[in-house]
Amino acid sequence: MPAEVLRSPGAFRPVIQFSIHADNKVGRLNEIVGILAVHEVHIMALSILDTTDSSIVRLIVDYPEEAQHLLVAHQFSFVQSELIAVELDSEADISRVTCALVQAEINIHYVYPFVSRPKGKYALAMSLEDNDLAAETLRRHQLKVIGQSDIAR
Numbered sequence: 001m002p003a004e005v006l007r008s009p010g011a012f013r014p015v016i017q018f019s020i021h022a023d024n025k026v027g028r029l030n031e032i033v034g035i036l037a038v039h040e041v042h043i044m045a046l047s048i049l050d051t052t053d054s055s056i057v058r059l060i061v062d063y064p065e066e067a068q069h070l071l072v073a074h075q076f077s078f079v080q081s082e083l084i085a086v087e088l089d090s091e092a093d094i095s096r097v098t099c100a101l102v103q104a105e106i107n108i109h110y111v112y113p114f115v116s117r118p119k120g121k122y123a124l125a126m127s128l129e130d131n132d133l134a135a136e137t138l139r140r141h142q143l144k145v146i147g148q149s150d151i152a153r
Contacts, residue, residue: 013148014082015125016064017045020057021077024050032057035074041067044151045085045125047112058112060085060125062152081127084134085114085151087144088122097124100141106134117151 022028029048036043045060060083061067071078086097101108107129114123123146128134135145 015085017081017083019079022055045114084126085146104137
């Protein structure tokens with residue numbers, strides 16, 4: 001999506017994921033969570049990929065611009081990426097999502113659930129091979145693709 005479209009009021013903004021490199025030591029996740037909490041940046045989705053020496057903490061927050069500033073200020077190494085998020089009415093919608101994506105031959109790299117969502121709806125965050133095609137495909141199958149403004153408090 002062109003940058004000018006993203007800056008337009010009311011324009012769809014994809015969900016931003018932070019992949020934070022964290023040493024495997026006691027309290028590291030708590031430190032990240034605490035820094036965000038003190039500044040009222042809420043974790044909406046969370047996943048951790050653990051290895052022997054380090055972890056990748058993947059998270060989606062309600063205010064990514066503020067989170068980015070905090071992570072930089074506290075010298076965390078991280079990467080930002082855009083994910084597709086889809087709202088679910090029930091567990092049965094998971095099958096609808098995966099069926100729609102397989103019909104469009106879109107590879108799913110990884111999926112994780114939101115831990116908190118305004119309006120009490122379930123949601124999945126998905127790293128996919130082609131976000132634009134995936135969003136179009138999911139919408140065509142009457143599934144609600146949600147953006148960053150949908151998860152802001």
